[in-house]
Amino acid sequence: MNRHKYFLALDDGVTQTHILNGDIAACQLFAPVKREEQTAIATILSDMDTEIQALEQRLGKTRQIKQGMMQELMTGKTRLLQGTVNT
Structure with missing residues (x-):
C-alpha cells in the first residue's frame, strides 16, 4: 500500500x-471475491515461488562451477590454447 495512488494523492509534498482512519476506510482495495479465483492465484504464486527457488539454486551451482574454473585457470592447472577460438 505504500505506493497506492489513493494514498499518494494525500501527500502535498x-x-x-497524516492519514486519518476515514482516509483508510475510504480507500478501495480490489480482491477476488470467489474462493476458486483466490485459490488459483495462490497456486500460481506458489508455483512461481518454487520455480524461483529452483532457479536460484541453479544460479548458485553455476557460480560455484565458474569459481572452480577460474581457480583452475589462475593456478595454471587448466590452460587455454591460443588460436583455437572459432569466430
Missing part, C-alpha cells in the same frame, strides 16, 4: 502526510 511539503508537510508530513
Whole structure:
C-alpha cells in the first residue's frame, strides 16, 4: 500500500502526510471475491515461488562451477590454447 495512488494523492509534498482512519476506510482495495479465483492465484504464486527457488539454486551451482574454473585457470592447472577460438 505504500505506493497506492489513493494514498499518494494525500501527500502535498511539503508537510508530513497524516492519514486519518476515514482516509483508510475510504480507500478501495480490489480482491477476488470467489474462493476458486483466490485459490488459483495462490497456486500460481506458489508455483512461481518454487520455480524461483529452483532457479536460484541453479544460479548458485553455476557460480560455484565458474569459481572452480577460474581457480583452475589462475593456478595454471587448466590452460587455454591460443588460436583455437572459432569466430
